[in-house]
Amino acid sequence: MTTEEKAPPKAKYTLEKPLDETVLYEKITKDIVTITLNRPEKHNAIFPPDMFNEISRKVAMAVDDDDIKCIIMQGNGKSFCSGDDLNLAPYDTYGGAPGVKPSQRIRVKAMHQWLNGMYRTLLYCPKTIICKAQGWTIGVGLAILMCCDLAIAGENAVFSQRQQRTGFGGLSMGWQHIQLLTIGYKRMREWQLTGRTLNAEEAKDWSVINAIVPEDQLDDEVMRYAKAVVLNPADSLMIGKTHLQVMFDLLGMNGQYAAGALAYPLFTNLKWEDEEFNFLKRRGEVGTTEAFAEREKRWAELGF
Numbered sequence: 001m002t003t004e005e006k007a008p009p010k011a012k013y014t015l016e017k018p019l020d021e022t023v024l025y026e027k028i029t030k031d032i033v034t035i036t037l038n039r040p041e042k043h044n045a046i047f048p049p050d051m052f053n054e055i056s057r058k059v060a061m062a063v064d065d066d067d068i069k070c071i072i073m074q075g076n077g078k079s080f081c082s083g084d085d086l087n088l089a090p091y092d093t094y095g096g097a098p099g100v101k102p103s104q105r106i107r108v109k110a111m112h113q114w115l116n117g118m119y120r121t122l123l124y125c126p127k128t129i130i131c132k133a134q135g136w137t138i139g140v141g142l143a144i145l146m147c148c149d150l151a152i153a154g155e156n157a158v159f160s161q162r163q164q165r166t167g168f169g170g171l172s173m174g175w176q177h178i179q180l181l182t183i184g185y186k187r188m189r190e191w192q193l194t195g196r197t198l199n200a201e202e203a204k205d206w207s208v209i210n211a212i213v214p215e216d217q218l219d220d221e222v223m224r225y226a227k228a229v230v231l232n233p234a235d236s237l238m239i240g241k242t243h244l245q246v247m248f249d250l251l252g253m254n255g256q257y258a259a260g261a262l263a264y265p266l267f268t269n270l271k272w273e274d275e276e277f278n279f280l281k282r283r284g285e286v287g288t289t290e291a292f293a294e295r296e297k298r299w300a301e302l303g304f
Contacts, residue, residue: 013088015047022047023054024076025061031069031230032223033062040077045085046140048093049114055144056121063127069237070229071125072222073148074132081141083163087288096268098284107265111173115140116257119174122147123248126241128229132222134215139163142208143175146182149241151208152222153200154215159208160197165295166279167270168192173260177253182207194304 015022016039024036035058037044037051046052062068075081094110095102122129122144131148138160145151145159164170170192172179179188183206190196200212213221229237248254272278277298283291 015050016041019050019054022051023058025058027065027068028072029230030067031234032072032226033065033068033070034072034074035059035062037075037081039085040075040079042085043079043082043136044075044077044141045082047085048088049110052114052118056118059121059125059129063125066234068127069232069234070226071127071129072132072226073122073129073144074222075134075141077135079135079141080131080133080137080157081144082136083139083141086166086283086292101269104265107268108261111261111264112257116174116260119143119147120257123178123253124245126238128237128241130222130225130229132218133157133159133209134218136160143172145208146175146178150210150225152211152213152218152225153203153209154218155200155212156215157200157203157209157212158197159200159203161191161195162197162296164192164195165299167272168267171263171267173263173267174257176259177251177256181251195299196304 022038024038025033026036027033035055037046037055039045039047046055059071062071094106128150129148131145131151132153133145133151134154134157136158137145139162142159142161170189172188172192183191187206191198198206198208200209203209204212211221211225232240272281277295279291279295282294285291286294
């Protein structure tokens with residue numbers, strides 16, 4: 001009688017450094033602070049849910065410092081942010097696995113606490129936030145940028161909704177409304193349904209970013225804008241941002257968070273047809289890198 005050898009259990013994917021070191025906080029002048037995504041070896045991919053909450057915590061630190069007028073949101077290394085770290089998708093973090101389906105209430109709660117919490121923290125922050133973008137800005141990274149007041153990019157910056165190709169099909173949970181207001185309906189739908197990549201010039205034309213400069217001038221240009229912000233009285237900045245938030249509410253901005261929380265359980269319970277490319281299933285079969293390559297090949301064949 002023989003016994004089959006069982007493969008050892010797959011090691012749990014974990015952060016490569018302490019959480020506090022993945023999002024850095026540095027007060028660079030009396031009234032300007034930088035919040036820096038610090039996973040350069042991963043193009044600053046967001047590790048869920050920990051980094052969502054850590055970003056919110058660091059923004060709250062800036063809000064609590066009465067001297068701070070301006071927050072610079074940036075990323076270490078070659079890219080601003082490559083989106084979710086799909087070695088561990090959000091669905092995996094609250095119990096999702098092959099053959100295991102978390103309850104709908106857990107999925108709604110996760111969306112409210114993690115993604116919605118971070119997006120709302122940024123968009124409704126009473127301090128001015130400037131995003132500095134270089135290299136890749138994808139998915140959640142793009143959502144973070146969209147929730148900032150201003151965005152300055154290097155000439156090499158590219159902006160993508162490749163996350164849509166994971167199966168979102170045009171769904172932008174928690175940042176749909178600000179995206180619609182920023183770039184308009186037709187462009188939003190084109191971006192969502194194709195997942196295409198925009199270069200810096202296209203992103204400026206689409207009003208995704210405010211300015212483009214050569215890479216070696218990016219830090220100085222961002223500081224130039226930050227210094228312009230802090231010329232304004234602190235009281236005026238707070239009143240102006242709070243007034244803007246009231247306008248957001250009158251336009252129904254808060255509804256995007258509840259809508260996203262309801263859409264998320266539906267999205268994570270899709271029925272895939274045989275001919276459709278299920279990225280998460282394929283990731284389990286061939287690994288993340290190969291699954292990405294197979295996914296992107298399908299879109300590249302159509303010129304996207």
